[in-house]
Amino acid sequence: MVKDKNKVSCIGRFLKVYFQFLEDLTSLCAYKEKGFVVKRVGFLYEQVCSMDNLKLAHKNARKNKTWYKEVKMVDSNPDYYLKILQDSLINHTYKTSQYETFIKKENGKERLIYKLPYFPDRVCHWAILQVIEPMLINYFTDNTYSAIPKRGTHKCLYKVIDAIQHDVPNCQYCLKIDAKKYYPSINHDILKKLYARLFKDKELLDLIYEIIDSTDGDTGIPIGNYLSQYSGNIYLTPLDHWLKEEKHVKYAFRYMDDIVIFGRTKEELHKLRIEMKNFMQSNLKLKMKDNWQVFPTYIRGVDFVGYRIFLDYVLLRKSTCINFKRKMNSINRKRLKGETLSYSDYCSFNSYKGILKHCNSYKLTQKYIKPLERYVNSYYKLYIKKGGKNMINHGKVKSTIKPETIEIDENSVWINSNIKSIKETNDEHEFIGYEYDMVQYEKDEYIKYITQNQNQQITDVQLALVEIYESMGV
Numbered sequence: 001m002v003k004d005k006n007k008v009s010c011i012g013r014f015l016k017v018y019f020q021f022l023e024d025l026t027s028l029c030a031y032k033e034k035g036f037v038v039k040r041v042g043f044l045y046e047q048v049c050s051m052d053n054l055k056l057a058h059k060n061a062r063k064n065k066t067w068y069k070e071v072k073m074v075d076s077n078p079d080y081y082l083k084i085l086q087d088s089l090i091n092h093t094y095k096t097s098q099y100e101t102f103i104k105k106e107n108g109k110e111r112l113i114y115k116l117p118y119f120p121d122r123v124c125h126w127a128i129l130q131v132i133e134p135m136l137i138n139y140f141t142d143n144t145y146s147a148i149p150k151r152g153t154h155k156c157l158y159k160v161i162d163a164i165q166h167d168v169p170n171c172q173y174c175l176k177i178d179a180k181k182y183y184p185s186i187n188h189d190i191l192k193k194l195y196a197r198l199f200k201d202k203e204l205l206d207l208i209y210e211i212i213d214s215t216d217g218d219t220g221i222p223i224g225n226y227l228s229q230y231s232g233n234i235y236l237t238p239l240d241h242w243l244k245e246e247k248h249v250k251y252a253f254r255y256m257d258d259i260v261i262f263g264r265t266k267e268e269l270h271k272l273r274i275e276m277k278n279f280m281q282s283n284l285k286l287k288m289k290d291n292w293q294v295f296p297t298y299i300r301g302v303d304f305v306g307y308r309i310f311l312d313y314v315l316l317r318k319s320t321c322i323n324f325k326r327k328m329n330s331i332n333r334k335r336l337k338g339e340t341l342s343y344s345d346y347c348s349f350n351s352y353k354g355i356l357k358h359c360n361s362y363k364l365t366q367k368y369i370k371p372l373e374r375y376v377n378s379y380y381k382l383y384i385k386k387g388g389k390n391m392i393n394h395g396k397v398k399s400t401i402k403p404e405t406i407e408i409d410e411n412s413v414w415i416n417s418n419i420k421s422i423k424e425t426n427d428e429h430e431f432i433g434y435e436y437d438m439v440q441y442e443k444d445e446y447i448k449y450i451t452q453n454q455n456q457q458i459t460d461v462q463l464a465l466v467e468i469y470e471s472m473g474v
Contacts (some may be wrong), residue, residue, distance in 0.1 A: 045132045045203035049089045054082045057126035061118065067394060070118035085127075087118045094207070096214035097121050099222060102424050114215070114222030119399055125226040129208065135198055135231055141240040145305075146256040147229035153305040154358050156255055160309055163251045163262060164297060168311075170250055171262040174297045175269040176304070179236075179280065180287040182257040183228070184220040186213050186235050187285045193292070194234050214465040219285075232256055235284065242279060247272065253304070260304050262297065267295045312358040321364070324352050328368040335372065341379045342417045342437045343395070349376050398422070402434050413441045 009372065047053055058078060062071045074081045088094040100115040118123060137148060145156035164171050195208050211227055221228045236257060242259075243249040249272070251262040263269045273292060280286040301310040308315045316324065331345050349372065356365055397416075407414040419436040 028420055044131050044199065044201045045207070047108050048127050048204065048207070049086055051086060053127050053130060054123065057123050057130060058082060058241050060130070061122050061126045065118065068118055071340070074119050074123070080147065081119060082123075085123060088120065089124070089127075089207070092206070094120070094124065094210070096211055099215070106182055111223055115224055115226040122226060123337055123429065125211070128204075128227065129230065132199070132204075133230075136234065139198055140233060141244055143244070143252050144233060144237070144240055144254045146233060146254075148233065153255070154307050155313070156253055157307055157309070157358060160253055160260070160302065160304060161165070161314065164302070164309060164311060167251070168298075170264055171297050173258075173263050173266050173269055173294060174293050174302050175261040175263065175273055175292070176302070177259050177276070177292040178289050179257040180289045181292070182286070183223050183232060185286055186219060186231070188218045188221075190284060194238070238283060239276070239279060243276075244441045247275070258304065260302060260349055271406055306355065316359055316364070320355070324355075324364070325368065327352065328372065331372055331375075335375045340415045340417075340439070341376065342415070343439060344437050346376060346379055394440065396435060397438040398435050399433055403436060403438075415441065443469065 036241075055078065058074060058217075062075070065071050066075075085094070097117050097120070102113055102115070104111050104113045133149075142146065145153070145159075158217040191212055192209055196205060198254075199205055199208075208227070211225070212221065212231070214225075215222050221231050233256065236254065240252070240254060243252050249261060253260050261269065261272065263272070271287075273294070276457075280288060298311050301308045303309075303317055303337045306317050306320050308317055315321075327345075327348050331341070331349060334341060334345070343462075349369075351367055356369065400404075402421075403416040403419060405416055405417070405419075415438070417437045419434055421433070422435045423432050
């Protein structure tokens with residue numbers, strides 16, 4: 001009798017597992033699209049709204065922004081402000097704030113940048129992504145690298161290098177393409193469907209949809225919106241899966257909408273390009289740029305993620321190299337004039353120094369980096385290493401009145417650099433004035449810094465004279 005009961009129990013458990021399997025299989029088939037299969041996830045909205053998640057979102061969102069007025073406001077009473085955000089999410093009254101827009105010029109291109117307030121919007125976006133990011137990353141293929149933790153440009157660079165150097169026969173030719181006006185062309189309905197294939201939590205989807213529709217029209221997502229980085233990646237992921245699972249492409253690499261693909265012959269890449277163009281138009285309503293290229297990999301090298309990649313070496317992209325030289329020359333002029341290094345200059349120097357580590361850059365390093373290292377390091381020792389107690393970097397500041405380069409009051413010295421006139425217009429107002437970097441020093445610390453700077457300059461001049469004398473045989 002006991003054995004019979006055990007048999008019935010086992011059969012019952014088997015049937016339960018079997019029917020669950022059939023249910024899951026049906027669900028998976030319902031969301032299968034040309035080789036891509038995904039199981040939707042639910043019950044996530046409560047996690048987004050939890051106070052622990054909101055506190056973590058504020059902690060992450062405020063990094064390197066502690067001097068922001070809105071950050072200081074939330075820091076003054078985080079429980080109060082985060083409770084306001086939590087209530088608006090629970091009651092479904094949260095609405096995206098008014099965007100501040102401005103034009104940013106980058107590599108000869110003008111981009112319309114959208115900016116949201118820190119509170120509540122940026123904290124809210126962080127709260128969403130902290131919960132859904134693991135599922136999004138699982139959805140991405142391993143060949144996409146933009147705005148994904150532990151991937152990025154340099155991970156992509158080394159993957160491309162590895163392919164080129166270790167599989168020469170399959171990398172003879174390269175197809176290089178990108179989408180035309182990518183962010184402004186993203187269709188809201190298609191993007192919503194992609195999110196709906198990943199998540200079945202209606203409350204979460206409604207919140208994401210509200211953010212997607214926070215700009216006018218049925219196409220375009222705002223550049224600068226924190227959630228937009230992931231939305232941009234999600235939108236082209238069906239193409240990634242199609243290339244991988246249907247076309248069986250071995251080497252395809254995507255950084256947002258920039259794509260490089262390697263192949264054995266020009267003919268196979270031209271054929272693939274036409275198929276990709278049709279896929280993008282019919283499934284994503286995207287157009288491929290007319291500047292696509294198919295070329296021999298080892299003759300021209302591959303211009304991708306800021307570098308030019310060849311078989312035996314890697315160089316900086318020409319435009320990146322030009323910008324690097326301009327910036328280093330600008331910093332050097334400040335050094336020679338005895339001017340104070342700005343925090344943005346310090347960050348730029350270290351950023352470029354890090355970039356150069358990943359390519360063949362000995363001559364560039366010796367000519368542009370080495371002469372500035374002591375100048376930059378002195379700034380680090382005086383103000384960064386000490387925790388910034390005697391220096392406050394206010395970052396980019398706007399004013400209708402043109403500031404002086406140096407302003408002094410009873411206790412502080414204010415250094416204003418990179419001053420430029422600007423004109424910004426949105427639907428509500430027009431701003432005409434100036435934008436500049438502002439750094440505030442305590443008087444004693446500023447005197448100390450200037451003194452050390454001058455001493456360093458004298459040392460640099462003396463060393464330069466010694467080198468000249470030695471070269472002359474004196």
